Amino acid sequence: ETGVTQTPRHLVMGMTNKKSLKCEQHLGHNAMYWYKQSAKKPLELMFVYSLEERVENNSVPSRFSPECPNSSHLFLHLHTLQPEDSALYLCASSQGRGLGQPQHFGDGTRLSIL
């Protein structure tokens, strides 16, 4: 079973829709992340959750809203998105916040905004 599972794999939505991306990790990790991957650009960290706190990238628009109900699940709620939000959204998890801890990624949700 894949360590980090993301659903759906593909999503097409209009700018006025509301949808949610789901991530589930089966690795027993206690930190989870959302990244945005756009063509020709470095990965952009959006949000981080651990047991204790959320770290938020200040440049993330409010139309993206994360939710982490427990250490195994992470959601990204989307509303009133723009065409430039079309990208691959990757979820990752890690064991702890240690500097040497690698992150383990899901296969992503390919989001297209019409």
Place this chain on the structure above:
Amino acid sequence: AQSVAQPEDQVNVAEGNPLTVKCTYSVSGNPYLFWYVQYPNRGLQFLLKYITGDNLVKGSYGFEAEFNKSQTSFHLKKPSALVSDSALYFCAVRDDSGAGSYQLTFGKGTKLSVIP
């Protein structure tokens, strides 16, 4: 601030030949360095990391990377390339000097094509 550069957008190598994917970094403190690989329609897979110790780090699928502090580099290498190694490779760095220990800074990626 931490940063990482991958100077080559694309690297082409013949099957069976050695491959190198370059990465240089900039940090204020000590670097924690990582390599990831991304196959088409997949997420990033962790290959290897350098924290401290031996400058030559061995990882998954026969890959290794050499840490060079004086040149601030962490190049990815493999002695004999396979067609199945064709993918997008990302170098990433963390810095132990300041805040934001969650944040991995990624390079833009290097597309590796192994030609049969």
